[in-house]
Amino acid sequence: MSTVDRATAAARLRGIPGPGAGRGASERTPDWGRVALQLTASPHIKAPDSTERIMWTVVASLLPVVLAAGWYFGVSAWLVIGTATVGAVGTERLLSGGAAVRDGSAAITGILLGLTLPAGMPLWMALLGGVFGIAFGKLLFGGLGQNVFNPALVGRAFLQAAFPVAITTWPAPRQGFLAQVGDTFALPLMSPAVDVTTTATPLAEMKFEGTTTALNDLVLGSTAGSLGETAGILILLGGAYLALRNYLDWRIPVGILGTVALLSAALNLVDPAFPDPLFMIFSGGLLLGAVYMATDMVTSPVTRAGAWIFAAGIGFLVVLIRVWGGLPEGVMYAILLMNAMVPFIDRATQPRVFGTVRGREGA
Amino acid sequence: MNELIWILISAMVVNNFTLALFLGLCPFLGVSGRVATALRMGAANIFVMVITSLAAWFLNSYVLADAPYLRIISFIVVIASLVQIVEMAIKKLSPALFRELGIFLPLITTNCAILGLAIFQTNRGYGLAEGLFFAVGAGLGVTLALVLMASIRERIELSDVPALARNMGLVLILAGTLSLAFTGFAGLFSS
Amino acid sequence: MRATTPTEDLLRGIWRENPVLIQLLGLCPALAVTNTVANGIAMGLATTFVLMGSSLLVSLLSDYIPKEVRISAYILIIATFVTLVDLILAAVVPDIHKALGAFIALIVVNCMILGRQEAFASRRPVGRALLDAAGTSAGFMIALLLMSGFRELLGNGSLLGVDVMGPGFEPWIIMILPAGGFFMLGFILLALAWWQGRAQPPVKPRRWPNGVTTTTHANAAPRERDKVVA
Amino acid sequence: MFKPPSLVQLPGVRGMAARPGFRHGVHPPDAKELSRARTIRRMPFPAEVVLPLRQHTGKPARPLVKPGDRVERGDKIAAADGFVSVPIHASAAGVVKSIGWWPHADGTMAEAIRIQVARFSAQLPRPRMVPHWEGLTPAQVVAAVQEAGVVGLGGAAFPAHVKLQPPPDCPIEFLLVNGAECEPYLTSDHRVMVEYAERVWFGVRIMMHALGVPRCVVGVEKNKPDAIEALRAAAPTGLDVRVEALTVKYPQGAEKMLIHAVTGREVPSGKLPMHVGTVVQNVGSIAAIAEVFETGMPLVERIVSVTGPAIKDPQNLIVPVGTKLRDVLDYCGGLTEDVAEIVFGGPMMGIAQPDLDAPLIKGTSGVVALTKAQARPRTVHPCIQCARCLDACPVFLNPSKLGRLAQAGRYEEMAKHHLADCMLCGSCSYVCPSSIPLSQMFALAKAAERRRKEQAA
Amino acid sequence: MQPLLILSSAAILGGVGLTFGVLIAAANRKLRVWEDPRIDAVNDMLPGANCGACGFAGCRAFAEATITGQVAPAVCTVMGPDERQDVAAFLGVDAGQANKRVARLLCAGGSDVAVQKATYRGLASCAAAVAVSGGGKGCAWGCVGLADCAVVCDFDAITMNEHDLPVVDPEKCTACNDCVEACPLGLFTLMPMDQHLLVQCRNLLHGEDATDVCAVACNACGRCVQDAAPGLIEMRTNLAVIDYSKIELENAAAIARCPTGAITWLDGMQFAEEPAAPAGSEAR
Amino acid sequence: MSTQPVPGNGPGVAEVQSWRLVTTLAVAGMLAGLLIVLVFQWAHPRILDHQERAVTAAVDVVLSAPERTERYFVVDGQLRAEAPEGSDTLRLERVFLGFDASDAPIGYAVRGGEAGFQDIITVLFGYHPARDEVLGMLVLDNKETPGLGDKIVKDTAFVAAFQGVRAPIQGVKARAGSGAETEVDMITGATISSRAVIDIINHRIEALGPILKRHLETRVAGSGAST
C-alpha cells in the first residue's frame, strides 16, 4: 500500500502542458514531445531483399512453366495446379492466418506440387496433396522456415503412396486445350474412371521396355509426364534468373545435374544399355527437382560444402533409383532422403571460423 | 560375395528394420533425441545384433535342430542373458564405455529388432556369414534411422513447434515421412 | 509407491497410462499389424493372453526369483506364453497366424509386457496384478482397434473386411503401408494433444530462457507508448 | 609488395599473398556523397558542455574539480584511474556547474561534469609545453599520450597509450593505420586524410618511434581516391610507409579484416592484433596524437560527420568533446520532418539515441539521422536458411544457427559455436531477408554469457 | 506322446537355463557395482522442477544431499508440505523449516506514471531493450516492462499488469531467484513475507529531476528517514535505503508523508488492485 | 551418483547365493520346456494338417481340381517318387502331377519364387509340358504392397488370364496387347509385381520344362503300359 494514489500521480504527470515544459527546477530541457525518436539495435539500415520478395519472385519465375503446362496438357493442367495451390494456401490461411499467406511460400508449395502431378489427376486428390503437404510437411513443424522436408514433395509423396495408380496415369500431351485428359472432376474420395488416353513416360519406357526417347522430344516436352517436368528450357531459364538474383544457390542444381551426368556417362560407357546423360537430365522431374525443389533453402544445407554434398547425394540417389531401383523415377525420393540428411550435413560442415584451425577448437 | 552385399544393403535401406519392418520402434522413438546418443545407441545395437546373429546361428545349428518350437524362447533367453552378462562386464571393465554404450544395452534386449533379427535369419535359412552380414546391415539400418531422426529432432528442438505437436505426434509424422522417403529404395536391385 | 485402489489399477492402463497412446510402448505390433481390424483384434487377444498369463505367474513367483536373474526369468515366463499362443494360433486359425507373421513371436519383446512385469506385477499381489494386466491389455486393444479401424477404413474402404465406403471409393493405399502406420499414430497423438489442450486454457508462451520472441519489429506496436510522444 | 613473414602460419590461409580485401562481408550503399565534399569546419562553442567520466574503454576517470570551479580549455578535470584509463580535459573554458547524472552517449545515465561555457573568456588553449617527440623515450611518449587523454577515435575508444606498449612477448612488426572508414555515411576520417595528410604522417612518425617499428601501412578503401592521393603525395620520404587501396566492403575497417586484407594473416580467435605483429590505429587517433605533439593540446575536440538524410545540412565538424547532440543538430540546420532515429557512430554499428541532451564524446565518430523510410519496422519472419548471413559474416560464423540457438536461449551452446568471435558487426542482420535481429540477439547472448561466467567465477 | 521328445525339450531349455544361470551367477560374483537405491526413490518424490531454488544442481543432486543429511527436505520450497513430510518420513529425518519469502519489485513506475523518452523497437525482451540505449524509458533505473521476469518464472507467479509492471503472486512464488537473475535492471529482491516496508524505486536522481521522469519515484526528500524509527532508513545517493537488519523496528508511519508513494507498506501482493488498509494507516 | 564396488557394503542388500540363480533359471527353463512341448504335441499334427491341406488346396486351384495327385521330388534333373535317402525332404523341390477323373494326367503343379517389388513372391502354377500351356496360377506368398502389388492375388482378371496361356508368357500393358495366346495383361500400377509373376513362371518352365516333358512322356507311356 502506498500514500499516493497512482491515478493522482499519473494525472499530475499529464497535467503539465506538454511534457518538459514548465517543469520548475528540472535543469534538463527534454523535448520528448517534439521528436518521437525511435530506438533500434544496430544495424540501423537493412538490405532491401525480404523473404516476401524472394518468395513472390519465385512464384513469378514459375508462371512461364505453369503457362507451358497449359499449352502441353490443356486447361486441366491449370485446374490441377490451381487446386493444389488452393489446398496449400487455404490450409496455411486457415491454420496460421493471413499474415503467413502473404509471405508467398505456401503459394510456391502449391504451384510446385501441382507441377509434379499428372494432368488428369482428380482435383480432389490435388487438393488433398496441398492440404497434407502444408499441414504435415510445414505447419506442424512450426511453419515457414522450420520444416525439414520439402512440403510440396511431402504432399506428392503422400499422394504417390496413397493413390499410386492415379498418380502414374499419364495422359498424352497435346490432346487439345479443352480435352478431357483424365477424370479431373471425380467426386471426392471416389476413384477416377480410367478411360483416358495414357502414354508411358520416357522413364517408364526406359525401365519397363528398355527404349529411350528422342532427345528432341524430351527437350521440347512433347512427352508424357507431370505438368512441370516437360518444360525443361523454361525451368532452366527461371532457375538462371533466380540464381543471378541470388534467390537460389546455383551449387545445388549444378551439383545435381553434374553428378547425374557424370554417373550416367560412366555407366553408359561401361554398358550402352544404360541411358545416356542427356536422356537422364531431360527426362522425368530432374530439372524441376534440381532447379526448384532441391533449392528450397529451408530444406537444403546452409553451408557451401553442405550444398555440394547435398547435391551430389541427390544426383547419386536419382541414378541409383532410376537405374537399379524398382521405380522408374526417383527424384522425389532422392530429394526427400537428402532433406532428411540436411540437419546432419549441416552439423558436419560448419564453416571454419576466422582465426581458428579446422578440426581444432580455438587456435 | 554379391549375395552377401545385397543382404546387407537390403537389410539396411530397402527393408530397413525401423522404417519398413516396424521393428524396434520403442527405442527408436525414445532414444532419438540427440545425435550423440543416437550414435551410441546405434553402435550398441549393431553390437547386440551381431551377438544375436551368432547366438541364433549356434542355437539353430547345434541345439534346436530338432525342436524348432523352442526357438522363440531359447533365442530370447539366450540373448537376454548374454546381454546382461556383457553389460555387467562392460560396467566393471570400462566404466567409460559403460556410460557411452552400456546404459542402452538393457533397452536393446527387450527390443523387437533383436528378436526379429534372429527370427528372420532363421526363417530365411541364413548361414553364419549371411547371418552376420544381415545383422550388420540391419544394425546399420537402425543406426541410420536413429541418427537421421536424431539430427532432425535436434533441429526441430529449435523451432516453434505448435503446442499440440510437442508430444510425440510430430516425431511420428516425421517417422512416417522418413518411411515414405525410404519407399524410394523399394525394389532396389530386385529387377 | 503410492497406494492405489483396485479400480485405479484396472482403469489406469485403459486411458491415463495407455501403453500405446500415452506411454508409447509396444509400438511395433501396434503399427505393424494394424492394417486390418481382424489382425488388430487377433494381436490384441494374443497379447492379452500373454500379459495376463505372465502377470499371474510373475506376481506369484516374484518372491522366489532372485533379483539378478529377474529379467531373464520374466522373459522366460513371457516367452513360454508366447510360444503357446504361437502354437495355438497356428493350429487353430492358420490364416491369422500367417498374417501376423513374426509379430506373434515378437510379443515376447513387446516392451509393454516386460514393463508391466517390472513396474507392477512383480511388486503386487496376484489379484491386483491381474487387474492391472487386464487394464493394460484393454488399453492396448483400444489403441489397436483405433489404429486398425481407421487404417482399414481409409486404406481399404472396409471394416473387418466388410465394405463400408461404397463401391466407388478410392482406397488410400498409404494407410496400409508402413508410412501410414506412423502417420495414423501421429494423427491420433495429435488429436489427443489437441483434445487435452482444448480443455485447458492456452499456456502462456514460455520463451525465456528457452527463447526470445523475435516477431517484434512490428510486434512492438501494441507496446508503443504514443502517449509519451504525443 | 610488402609481405611480412607470418608469425602465426595458419593452415587454410595458404601462405596467402596480401590481397586488398577479406572474404565475405556486405555492400551497403555507402551514401557518403552527403558530406564527402564538405570541408571540415569548426563549430562555435555551445552554452554548456557535458563531459561524462566514462568516455573510454576501461575504468572511468576520477573527477578533480568540484561545482563552482573555474576551468580553462584544456585543463585536466578528471584523472586517469589506473593504466587502462585516461584523463578528461575541459573542452571549453567556464565554470563547473555540477557533477551528477546525465544522459550518456550510450543511452544510459552516467556521471558527468557539466561546464557552463564562459561566452566571453578566451577559448584558446593556454600556451603549453609542446613535447619534442624526437627526444622522448617510448615510455615518455606513452605517458604523454595518456596524459593527453587520447583514445582510439575509430569507435571503441580504447585508450591509445595501451596499444603503444605491447608486451615484450609480442614483437610488433609494423603499424597499421585504419583509414578504411567502411561505415556508410561517415566521412570524418576521409576528410582528415584529405585535409590533414601531413598531420597523419607526423602522427605515424611518432607512433613508429614509440613502438620502435620500421614499417607502416595505411589502409584506405578505394572509394576515397582523393584521400589516397593526398596521403601518397604527402608521404614522408625515408620512412618505410605505404598506402594500400582496399576493396570497398563492410566491415573492411574492422581490425581483423583490415589485417587480413593487408597481410593475409588471420588474427587467431581470441587474440589481439599484436599477436600477429601489428598495432591498428584509426587515422583520426593518429591525427589526435600528432596534435598532442604539435600544439601540446590534449584531446578536447574531435572531428565528427553530422550527416544522414534527415539532417538538413550535413557537415564535417570539429566539435568540442561534450557538446550536446541538440546543439550540434541546431548548428547543422536541424532535423527534417521524417526523422526517425538518430545514431551516434555509423548506421551499421552505431548507437541510437533516445535523448537530445546526450553529449558527443571522444569516441563519437559521427551523428547520423535516419528517416522513417529507412528505419521503418519490418516484419520478422522465421529464418528461412537462405545462408546469406553465412555468406556475409566476415568471421565465418553460422549466424543462422546462432540465431536459432539464441532464440531458444541456449547460450552455452552458442559459445561452442564461437559466439565469442562475433564482433557484432551487424552484417548478418543487414542481409537477413527475414529481418531477424541477429546481431542484437548475439549481443544479448554475449552479455548473458558474460554474466554467467562472472557468476560462476 | 513321445516321451523322448518331451524329455529332450525339457532338457534343452533346462540346459539353456542352467548354462546362463551359471554364467550370470559367475558374472554377478565378479562384476557387480552398487549404488544407493534411495537416491532414485527420493528423486521420484521430488517435484522434478529442477529449478535450483534449493541451491543444488537439479532435483537429483538435492536428493543425494538429503540422503547424506546435508540438507533438510524443507529446503525444497517447491514441494508441498505433504510431500515434504513424505520425503522426511522415507528418510527418517525432520522435514525442517523454511521461511516464506517472495520476490518484490523495486520499481513502481508503470507506463501510467513514468515517462518514455523514445520508442524501442526490437526483441521483446527487457535485456535486449536495456542494451539498446536503455530501452527509451525516461528513468534509466526503472522497469522497462517487457516481461523477462514473467517469462522465466517457472511457477507462473508473475503476471504483467495493465501498466506493464510485473505483479508477483505471493501464493505461487517459491523464491527461486530466477526473476532476480533475469531482470537486467536488478529490480527484484527476495523478501520475507513478514517484512512490510519497501522502497520501490531505484532512481538516483534528486528532486524534480526524479519526479519529471516518474511520478512515483523516490526524490530523496528525506521524510521517511525522519518518520521511521531512528537508523532504520538512511538516505544514500539520493535514495532512501532501509536497513533490513533492523527491520523489526518497522511501522507504517514511515510511509505516511512520502510525497510520491515510493516507499510502501506491503501486505500480501505488491500492486494489489485494492490496496488493503495497513495496520497503522489510521495514524495518518 | 555414488557408485561403489561391493562386496556388500550397501545397506539392505544381502549377498545372493549363486546356486539360487542357477537353479531358478534351470528349473524355470525345464518347466517351460515341458509346458511348451506338451502343447506342441497337441498342436503339431494340426499344423501339419493345415499345411498339407493348404498344399492340396493350392494344387487343386492350379490344376482345376484333379481327381488325385502324385508327388515327385526333383533330384539331379529327374523326377523321383521317393526322396533319396538322407536328403532333407523339406528342402527338395517338389512337383505334383494331377490326374483327372479318367486318370489322364492334367499337368504338373510347379512352385517358383523370385524377387518381386518388395520381397520374394512365391507362386504355384499348373503346367502342361506337351502343350506348353500354363493351366493356372496361384500366389502362395508375397509381401507386395497391399492394394497395389497384391493385386497379383486379388485381381481376378489377372489370375484368370493364366488359365490356358501359352508359355513363354509375354506380359503386355493393359489393353495394349495384340491378342496373341501368349499374352497376359499386366496390372496397371503393379507392373513390377505382374512381371515378376510372369518371369517366375517362365523361368521355372525354362528350367523344368524338358524334365517334365520327358517325365510326362515316360509316365504316360508307363501308365499306358501298366493299363
Ligand SMILES: Cc1cc2nc3c(=O)[nH]c(=O)nc-3n(C[C@H](O)[C@H](O)[C@H](O)COP(=O)(O)O)c2cc1C
Ligand atoms: C582487455 C583488452 C586488452 C587489450 N589490450 C590491447 C593491447 O595490449 N594492445 C593493443 O594493441 N590492443 C589492445 N586491445 C584493444 C583491441 O585490440 C581493440 O583495438 C579494441 O578493443 C578496439 O577495437 P575495435 O575498435 O575494433 O572494436 C585490448 C582490448 C581489450 C578489451
Ligand SMILES: Cc1cc2nc3c(=O)[nH]c(=O)nc-3n(C[C@H](O)[C@H](O)[C@H](O)COP(=O)(O)O)c2cc1C
Ligand atoms: C565491424 C567493425 C567495423 C569497424 N570499422 C572501422 C572503420 O571503418 N574505421 C575505423 O577506423 N575503425 C573501425 N573499426 C574499429 C577497428 O576495429 C579498430 O578498433 C580501430 O581501427 C582501432 O583504432 P583506434 O583504437 O584508433 O580506434 C571497426 C570495428 C568493427 C568491429
Ligand SMILES: Cc1cc2nc3c(=O)[nH]c(=O)nc-3n(C[C@H](O)[C@H](O)[C@H](O)COP(=O)(O)O)c2cc1C
Ligand atoms: C509406395 C509404393 C508401393 C509400390 N508397390 C508396388 C508393388 O507392390 N508392386 C508393383 O509392381 N509396383 C509397386 N509400386 C510401383 C509403382 O506403382 C510403379 O510405378 C508401377 O509398378 C509401374 O507400373 P505402370 O507402368 O503400370 O504405371 C509401388 C510404388 C509406390 C510408390
Ligand SMILES: Cc1cc2nc3c(=O)[nH]c(=O)nc-3n(C[C@H](O)[C@H](O)[C@H](O)CO)c2cc1C
Ligand atoms: C528457390 C526456392 C525454391 C523453393 N522450392 C520449394 C519447394 O520445392 N517446395 C515447397 O514447398 N516450397 C518451396 N519453396 C518455398 C519455401 O521455401 C517453402 O515453402 C518452405 O519449405 C516453407 O517453410 C521454395 C522457395 C525458394 C526460394
Ligand code: SF4
Ligand atoms: S554480427 Fe557477428 S555473426 Fe553477425 S556477421 Fe558480424 S561477426 Fe558475424
Ligand code: SF4
Ligand atoms: S540471413 Fe536470415 S533467413 Fe537467411 S539464413 Fe541467415 S538468419 Fe536465416
Ligand code: SF4
Ligand atoms: S521467478 Fe521470481 S516470482 Fe517466480 S517463483 Fe522465482 S522468485 Fe518467485
Ligand code: SF4
Ligand atoms: S522487472 Fe525487470 S525483467 Fe521484469 S519487466 Fe521490469 S525490467 Fe523486465
Ligand code: FES
Ligand atoms: S514393441 Fe517396443 S521395440 Fe517393438
